[in-house]
Structures are given as C-alpha cells and as structure tokens.
Amino acid sequence: MRLPSARIFAALACAGVALVMVEGASGRPDETEGSSLVLPRPEPPARHETSLSAEDSKPTFRRPVRAPAGAPNVLLVLLDDVGYGQAGTFGGPVPTPTLDRLAARGLRYTRFHTTALCSPTRAALLSGRNHHDVGAGVITELATGFDGYDAVWPKSAASVAEVLRQNGYGTSAFGKWHNTPTPEVTPLGPFDRWPLGQGFEHFYGFMGGETDQFHPMLYRDLSPITPPATPEAGYHLTTDLADQAIAWLALQHTLTPEKPFFLYFAPGACHAPHQAPRAWIDRFKGQFDQGWDVLREETFARQKKLGVVPADAKLTPRPAEIPAWDSFSPDERRLFARMMEVFAGFLAHTDHEVGRVVDAVERLGVSDDTLVLFIVGDNGASGEGTLRGTLNEIKVLNGVPEDGKAALAVIDELGGPLHHNHYPTGWAWAGDTPFQWMKQVASHFGGTRNPLVVSWPRRIKDRGGVRAQFHHVIDVLPTILDVAGIAAPAVVNGVPQKPFDGVSMAYTFADAGAASRRRTQYFEMFANRALYHDGWIAAARHGVPWDMAPSSRFQDDRWELYHVDRDFSEANDLAAKEPARLRELQDMFWAEAAKHDVLPLDPRKAARLDPRLRKGPLDGRGTVTFYPGVVRVPEAIAPNVKGRAHRITVECEVPGPETEGVLVTCGSRTGGYALLVQSGKLVYVYNYFGEERTTIASREPVPTGKVTLGFEFVPDNPTPGAGGLGRVSIDGRPVGEARIERTVPYLFGLEATLCVGVDMGTPVSPTYSPPFEFTGTIRSVRFDIAEPGSPLPPVGPRKD
Secondary structure (H helix, E strand, C coil): CCCCHHHHHHHHHHCCCCCCCEECCCCCEECCCCCCCEECCCCCCCCCECCCCHHHCECCCCCCCCCCCCCCEEEEEECCCCCCCCEHHHCCCECCHHHHHHHHCEEEECCEECCCCHHHHHHHHHHCCCHHHHCCCCCHHHCCCCHHHCCCCCCCCCCHHHHHHCCCCEEEEEEECCCCCHHHCCCCCCCCCCHHHHCCCCEEEECCCCCCCCCCCEEECCEEECCCCCHHHCCCHHHHHHHHHHHHHHHHHHHCCCCCEEEEEECCCCCCCCCCCHHHHHCCCCCCCCHHHHHHHHHHHHHHHHCCCCCCCCCCCCCCCCCCHHHCCHHHHHHHHHHHHHHHHHHHHHHHHHHHHHHHHHHCCCHHHEEEEEECCCCCCCCCCCCCCECEHHHHHCCCCCCCHHHHHCHHHCCCCCCECECCHHHHHHHCCCCCCCCCCCCCHHHHECCEEEECCCCCCCCCEEECCCEEHHHHHHHHHHHHCCCCCCEECCEECCCCCCCCCHHHCCCCCCCCCCCEEEEEECCEEEEEECCEEEEECCCCCCCCCCCCCHHHCCEEEECCCCCCCCCCCCCCCCHHHHHHHHHHHHHHHHHCCCCCCCCCCHHHHCHHHCCCCCCCCCEEEECCCCCCEEHHHCCCCCCCCEEEEEEEEECCCCCCEEEEEEEECCEEEEEEEECCEEEEEEEECCCEEEEEECCCCCCCEEEEEEEEEEECCCCCCCCEEEEEEECCEEEEEEEECCCCCCCCCCCCEEEECCCCCCCCCCCCCCCCECCCEEEEEEEEECCCCCCCCCCCCCCC
C-alpha cells in the first residue's frame, strides 16, 4: 500500500534518517533542490498570497526539481562482448584513441568486474544490485519462472536513471537495452520495464540481445521505426547511435542548460554479428596472421609495459579444449584471420564513434564537469562462435554445429550486411589475456574482468593513473549518486527500495593506495560460480561457452582456489594446499547464493529456448487470428509452429495480377518463414539458418477479388527441428507442395518478430526486399496449431 508522504517522512525521521532540505526563497524548506530519500518529492505548499484581484495578489511559480549544486554530467559508455585484452588502452591489438584520451586525463581500473553475460551486467549496472536480485540471472531470452531468473526487474530496485531524473537530471539511453522480458517487447507493452519506464526520458536503440548493424530493429522511445538510411547509402548502427546522442546533447544543452545530463551510450558493438564499414575492416588486413597463441603473448607483453598487468603476473596457458592455431589448415587459418580482422575493425570503428560523442561534450564546454565512465565490455570476449567460427551465430545458439566451409566460400563478404558472422573461440581466449576463459564463464576472470576508464577533469587530478581496487559493476550506481550528492532513496514511486549491493568507488579517485572497500562478491552464470573475499577467490567452472547443451551434473565440478591479491591472472591454483580456506569460501558462496536468489543453479542454454518450456499468452489457444497493423510481435510470443502441425489462413482481397507483398512473416535472414504473393503466385519460403531455403510456389496464379490463401505444414515427428511436408493452397485447394527437410529447432533469431502485411526486419528470402508491403488488402491471418504429435482439424468453411 502506498503511504501518504507525511507518514513516510515521519517514519524515516523516527528511524533516525536525516532528510536533506534546502531553504527556498521564502526562507521555508524547499525540496526542489538537494536530495530526498522519498521520490517523487512531496509537492511543497503554494506560497503565493491571494486577494480579491490579481493586482493585490503576489503570485509565485513552483520551481522544478534541481540537481544538487555541483552535480556533474554523467556519460556512461558500455561496450558489448569486448575482453580485457582487446582494446589498445589495455594492451590489446586494436587501437582505441578515444579510450586512450579519456584514460590520459582520468584513471584506468584493472580489477573491475562484470557478471559474464549481457542482460545480467546491464541490470546490475543500472540498478546497483546483484543481477539475480533483479531477476537477471541470465539473458531475457532464457528466462525461467524462478525469482532470480524471471527477467522481471522489480520496482523495489529503481534504476539510476529514475533516481537521477527525479533529482533534476535529464536522462537518455542509446543503443542496446536487453532488460525487458521478451514477451513484453510488443507494440502494446506493458512499458514499465522499457527504458522509458525505467527513468529514461528518451530512448533510441534496440530492445533485444543483438541486432544487425546494417538493418537494426530500431525503436524510438516506444515506437518501432525503420533505419533512416540503407547500407548502400553508408548506414551503420553505431554511427546512427552517435548521431542521435549528439543531437540529444545539443537539444538538452539548449533547452534545459540548468539540468545536468545522464547519457547511457551502449552500442551493440562488438556483439555478433560482427559487422563494420569495409574501410575499417581493411585497416587490419594481415595483422592477425600470426594466430591467437602468438597474439596472446604479444598482448601480454604490451599489458606489462602499460602497467595494466603487474610485472610479476603470469600468462595462463591455453585450455586443452581450445585447439592450437597451428593445428588448423592454411585455408582455415586464412578464414579465421579474416574473422578477427572484421572484429578489430568493428571495435576500432566503435571507439571512433564514441569519440564523436565525447567531442560533442567538449564542444558544449562541459567536459570538465562531466563524469565519463567507459566500461569496455559487459562480459569477457565471446567464445560463442565455436572452435571454427560461424557464418550464422543464431545456428550456434540453437545447438546446431557448423563446419566453417560456408564461411570460407564468402570470406570477402564477412563483416558486411549479408552475414551474421562470429569469430572462433581462440580469438576470444586471446582477447581475454592474461586470464583463463571468456564470456559465460563467471568462475574465472576471463569472463568477468573488464577494463574501466573513469574521467572527470574537475575532480580527478591523478591524470593517467591506474587503480587496482577490486570492484564490480554494481558499484557504478552508488558512485554516480555519491559524486552527485544524491542520497540513496528509501522509497521510489511509493515502493520501499532494496538496499544497494554496490559501494561507491569515489574514494579511489584521489588515493591509488586506498584499501578496497569491496571485500566480498559472488559470481554465477550457467552454474559457473565463484566467491571472492579479501583477496582470495574460489572458482568452479561448468562446461565451455560453445557447448549449448552442457551437463547438468554441476555437483561434479572441481573447485579451484587463487590468492588474487598476489596472483593477478589466476595462474596458481592453491586448492590442494589450502583446503580449509577453499571450504570456507565455498560455504560463503552457498550463503550468498541463498541470499541473492541464485538458486536453483541451472546450466541449461539452448534447452531453455525450447518454446515447450514456457507458456506465452497465445499458447494453448489452438487458433490465433491477427489483423492488419500487427508488426514486431516477438518470436517468443508469436504462434509456436516449431515441431507442430500448423495451418496459416489469410483472408484477403487481390485487386489485380500485379498485386504483391508479404502476407505474414516471422524471422529474418538468420532463419524463419514468410508467406507472400510474388510474381502473381502464392509463395511460402522456409529459411533454415540461411544455408537452406525451401520455396513452395503455387502452380497457378493468385486470382483477383476476395480470396483465401493458405499454407499447411505436417511434421514427420513432434520434435523441434523435424522436417515435414509443406503445402500452399488457394481457396482451400492444394496448389503446390514440397518437403522441408530441416526446420529451426528453437530460435529464428534474438530479434526475430512476426509481422502482418509487411516485413520490418531483414528478409527471410533474398528474392524480396523489405518492407515489401502487401499491395492488396488483408482482412485476417489465422494460425491453427495442433498440440505436439496431434493432427490439424479439417478446414472449415470460409466466413465472408
């Protein structure tokens, strides 16, 4: 129940909580400035004096909430899938002059940590709470019904944007969000877990885990939009995001200069698909022919020279699960080197675009008063491209292997708009130098340690300094509030707040030798788990990142022990020498796991994508009818046709033989289906991961006038991935059929959506170009779906 404001203040006062109040012009307390423990602040009483006429009255205007005096602007930058040893600022092979520039006038943090995966890190970053505490134990697409994993960000954990907005900041977000439950990413919402529901006044970007950099699935605030240009015209998402952020900064500075800004810039780079302008990719031609084993040694030497790795650190060896570079054929090495060139171009281009945003801040004359936090990766480098890389990363997420031959055939196209490519695991291992493992592996620093650069010229005087305190992404929000002079709110929008799990890092700004104030931190992802405490860490790895069907026997995992205050890279396992200390840290892990909703441990990956495991709003209805205007319905809640007999029936009007366009589609270039009218025929296309496309065209033209167009699929068996017979029909008459040998088992794509009458994504078939809007009139699109293993009912009479 929401308490009246007066009672909240009374309760807080009785508890000994001090409220920050500022004297207004009248000499009475004025809560429009300073910080409040209750948000929104209670409105102060009217102060005007009224009489019978306006001439005899003294008006006053309510003042808007103002940020505390001296509160800085905040630019928070978060890259995606970039490891500790990839950016040049931290010894990596890719020059990052923007990051260099910020580090030269600020600080580099060498013991900063993330959660090892996308959504969890973002939720922890923006909430200041551990990822399981806000339902983000895993990415939103793999959510389950347990509290720590349901992807439902609770209202008791207000975001940094919401707290800053209600304390007088202007707030905006650009790029990747990935913190809304997948079933809620619809044109009808609900919108309370979208960026605008989490305190951001403006959002421009994409909602899912990844997007095509040349054909992104964009949203402006709450509305789906198409990109403003095409790849042929030079479009790339990262550039677009920078353009939008720069425009917002200029508008904010002009219209509300009294407000400090909070700008969250989180491009999709460098998550798969690895895509960048060709000129940036070609800059790195021939620079990775030495392979990942040698690159790792080169990176390690640079890291020691830069001081971001201690002089006594050891380079950890290559795991037996990752093949040596020299074990591959010359053609494979040529392909793999090109894949790394693509990634390097992607990262270099991203650093350049971030630099444009930083330049915009400088042009406005506010750079000295702007706190920049640049987090280089939301987890370690990604090993999800498998040991040989992939032309279509979505295939890997479905647990379907790939041999690399298809990628070699189109090697010169990699990084462009036609493919969803991802480099081999070996490059991710090298990209996390000097640590063990990579993204997903929360047990080891290769998955969780990311570079952090902090710049604030007004406050940080140790320019170019290095900080080695142990910190975590949950510490960013408390740091921002601390330097802004804003108290952690006790109540936000009527909801009592969970305490922050993070601690402020501001104490490190002026004192390189200060003792770390983060003494304990747990880590967990897909049953990979660890517990850090006072310079020691106990770690248990479970499986490898490229295995999408790991064992569930996490009880058999071997625990390791490292004294990381003296062993920077986790190179010396002390488990056998210190069993008592290991047992103490193991016990601490289980206590933290129980406290933060980590349990039950769940190592499943691809299996959690199986639509049969969860009930969407349309499941169990048998028949679902859509109407014109339906776009961007997430695959997760679209009719589940995988492994099931199903029928699609489209009632429409065809004005003439030239009529064409999409009737209904779900998917994209990476996989899916489309039913369309093309060249006068009814056509169904099934896309199996971009490598097999089955096209079924009607033997006769589509007639004009009112017509019923249909498709029916009968699977060989009721399992995901099963083939079967497909048939198209006109007015109930079969007019074409063919076998579809293989179907996608779980997922067409992380941003695959269903659209009626138009295609708002990349095309399922290269025979048409989106949006390919239907030029006739669609009256309805009906899906009839049988339960697994059951036949479809017969077609009933058409109702005009």
